[in-house]
Amino acid sequence: MERILVTYHLSAPAGAPQSALAARAESIAVEQSIEMPLSAVREQRVLDDYVGRVESVTPLAPGLHCVKIALSAGTLCDDPGQLMNMLFGNTSLQPDVELVDVELGPAVMAAFPGPRFGIAGLRQLTGASGRTLTCSALKPQGSSPARLAAIARSLALAGIDIIKDDHGIADQAYAPFAERVKAVQAAVAGANRETGGRTLYAPSLSGGPSRLAAQAAVLRDEGAGLALIAPMIVGLPAFAELVATLGVPVLAHPALGGAARIAPPLLIGRLFRLFGADAVIYPNHGGRFSYTPQTCRDIAAAARGAWGHVRPALPVPAGGMSLERVPEMLDFYGKDTALLIGGGLLAAKDALQDRARDFVTAVARAI
Amino acid sequence: MERILVTYHLSAPAGAPQSALAARAESIAVEQSIEMPLSAVREQRVLDDYVGRVESVTPLAPGLHCVKIALSAGTLCDDPGQLMNMLFGNTSLQPDVELVDVELGPAVMAAFPGPRFGIAGLRQLTGASGRTLTCSALKPQGSSPARLAAIARSLALAGIDIIKDDHGIADQAYAPFAERVKAVQAAVAGANRETGGRTLYAPSLSGGPSRLAAQAAVLRDEGAGLALIAPMIVGLPAFAELVATLGVPVLAHPALGGAARIAPPLLIGRLFRLFGADAVIYPNHGGRFSYTPQTCRDIAAAARGAWGHVRPALPVPAGGMSLERVPEMLDFYGKDTALLIGGGLLAAKDALQDRARDFVTAVARAI
Known part of the structure; x- marks a missing residue:
């Protein structure tokens, strides 16, 4: 299953423990994919193929962290709205997160022709x-x-x-x-x-x-x-x-x-x-x-x-x-x-x- | 010409002089209406009917001010996009302003039926x-x-x-x-x-x-x-x-x-x-x-x-x-x-x- 790699900047109190940052990153990954507790998921293939995966959490500055999350390309359609929805829909409601960048794989890229001229x-x-x-x-x-x-x-x-x-x-x-x-x-x-x-x-x-x-x-x-x-x-x-x-x-x-x-x-x-x-x-x-x-x-x-x-x-x-x-x-x-x-x-x-x-x-x- | 009254919250350095706040409020009023220097406007009726008017600038808290601006209802159409455009289009690009509220007059209200059920x-x-x-x-x-x-x-x-x-x-x-x-x-x-x-x-x-x-x-x-x-x-x-x-x-x-x-x-x-x-x-x-x-x-x-x-x-x-x-x-x-x-x-x-x-x-x- 193709993944897209999304970069967020996460604000957190300076000195927040690594475990708290990891948990917050994990919550973003779930929010932007299946949006329910992992413990409530009944199918292994949903956990494997569709749950967002935290790839890295790295410090950028005091109180600011770079979070990279791999989302399943399977949750997208050839629609800009659904792309925005999966990139940032619910997380846009959280003041501690900024959407910074995305790397799209070939299957997603193919859905968008880009400029005609x-x-x-x-x-x-x-x-x-x-x-x-x-x-x-x-x-x-x-x-x-x-x-x-x-x-x-x-x-x-x-x-x-x-x-x-x-x-x-x-x-x-x-x-x-x-x-x-x-x-x-x-x-x-x-x-x-x-x-x-x-x-x-x-x-x-x-x-x-x-x-x-x-x-x-x-x-x-x-x-x-x-x-x-x-x-x-x-x-x-x-x-x-x-x-x-x-x-x-x-x-x-x-x-x-x-x-x-x-x-x-x-x-x-x-x-x-x-x-x-x-x-x-x-x-x-x-x-x-x-x-x-x-x-x-x-x-x-x-x-x-x-x-x-x-x-x-x-x-x-x-x-x-x-x-x-x-x-x-x-x-x-x-x-x-x-x-x-x-x-x-x-x-x-x-x-x-x-x-x-x-x-x-x-x-x-x-x- | 009917006006709509828009409320913004404006952040400014604590202790900013009243003249600076007034100028910033004025710039929002122009940005959200005719979007060009008043001195470049050639028709008096544009100045009278279409330029946004600052109604008040009042302090809310240190560094935070309430700005009320009357915009011309004439710049709107019966389209939610154009309403958003005039309320906040370019000003959304300014980090010091939050759009807080709007009072719409009868002509604008009549354009939007609201919920059907x-x-x-x-x-x-x-x-x-x-x-x-x-x-x-x-x-x-x-x-x-x-x-x-x-x-x-x-x-x-x-x-x-x-x-x-x-x-x-x-x-x-x-x-x-x-x-x-x-x-x-x-x-x-x-x-x-x-x-x-x-x-x-x-x-x-x-x-x-x-x-x-x-x-x-x-x-x-x-x-x-x-x-x-x-x-x-x-x-x-x-x-x-x-x-x-x-x-x-x-x-x-x-x-x-x-x-x-x-x-x-x-x-x-x-x-x-x-x-x-x-x-x-x-x-x-x-x-x-x-x-x-x-x-x-x-x-x-x-x-x-x-x-x-x-x-x-x-x-x-x-x-x-x-x-x-x-x-x-x-x-x-x-x-x-x-x-x-x-x-x-x-x-x-x-x-x-x-x-x-x-x-x-x-x-x-x-x-």
């Missing part, structure tokens, strides 16, 4: 080869489709590679999804015709399965070239199912994903990618959010590192970035990245197109 | 009137449909009101969903015919929208009377959409819900209920989990308290409960509750039916 596909679609990509956002919340389309036109004329809806823009009365996507995509397509560019627009898709399907149909009808989806908002199983049939690359947004006690490089970098994200947006260090440089480096590495058949996904650091930081970000992340500047461009108001062009130039200059 | 509906379907309900679980992971059906038969013969799949049981090779639900429901229906009882079986539904729809069809075809769903695993929008058409009451399971920095009474008690859960399972204090008695009391109050048109949902405390604790739990929760004992009954092995009957008797005796 990946970095290479995004480069091909945007025509951005051999350089970092540029990305910006349509804001603010409350704007009409016409206003968002005007912003999109300016950004596309400036040569931004990817223009995404702000992740809070959904299907509100002031900018209904179908009307907005039609207006913005027309503006982007128009600008592309004028410049010969290949700017892609990523509408934000949201809602339950029916609404998501209807929005996907609009996206296709209007010819939008990308989609923005927040996997933790729509749910990982719905995300994976949508991605499988969407026909365009998907940018994953981390909304609601940071609250989970799951290490960001695992959740945003590896799992979003495994479940089909072609690009992963995340808060860069030094902006409005508090991720450290090391966390950001680890997210980027997790998103684009070699991983079996799973195509590399494009890291998209964001969250309060500015034009001034472009050289430093280029240096930090290298070329297989998209830099996302939203508000920092929009703050130029009437000079939006000029500032967006400065952004494009600053990135191009670094080739 | 609620406590009264569950009492009617099970025939359990004027007393606490009893609930147990089918385990362990790895068991065949026949074995799970045998356990279900014993529990149903003993008169348990609700029998649910263990939440980790999905659509695995050793117990495929359709085969399992058929076998277990037949066993429960057979026992009901013998006893004249009305035990309900809740299969665990999981997966993406297609698999969920297929499983819902099986549930209906086989005549199972309930469903178990983990909203944070399938995603809140998919949960709400499924609940709307399922035709049977839904037990919400908290898997993956505890990791979020969202207060459990809000997430499990109020939001799961608002999105359609007829009963909410949660870890009781003093078992395998670490919720305090006060948290458990607050979850129960949130689940069953009066709340506009939203029917009360049944609190189902669980997680390592035992027969010995029944009197104390009855005393703590009162009658509008279901007590869930899983492993504690199964540990009786061959005497499962007797121990389950002791559970039923202990609860009945308390009338």
